[in-house]
Amino acid sequence: MATVAWCMKCGKKTEMKNEKVIEMKGKGGTKRRAAKGVCSVCGCKQYKFLPSLKKAA
Numbered sequence: 001m002a003t004v005a006w007c008m009k010c011g012k013k014t015e016m017k018n019e020k021v022i023e024m025k026g027k028g029g030t031k032r033r034a035a036k037g038v039c040s041v042c043g044c045k046q047y048k049f050l051p052s053l054k055k056a057a
């Protein structure tokens, strides 16, 4: 399943290659998850924020 993310260079949404999920620190000690990869069309870097995982009760 390919992740589709906005590519600024292509100016459109493209498939992301070499996708990795990373964690970025947000405000108040929260963590934001993001997918990091490269555009399958032009090869430039892409980021896509993922919905945060809420702790299941």
Ligand SMILES: [Zn+2]
Binding pocket: 007, 008, 009, 010, 011, 014, 039, 040, 041, 042, 043, 044
């Ligand atoms: Zn691109």
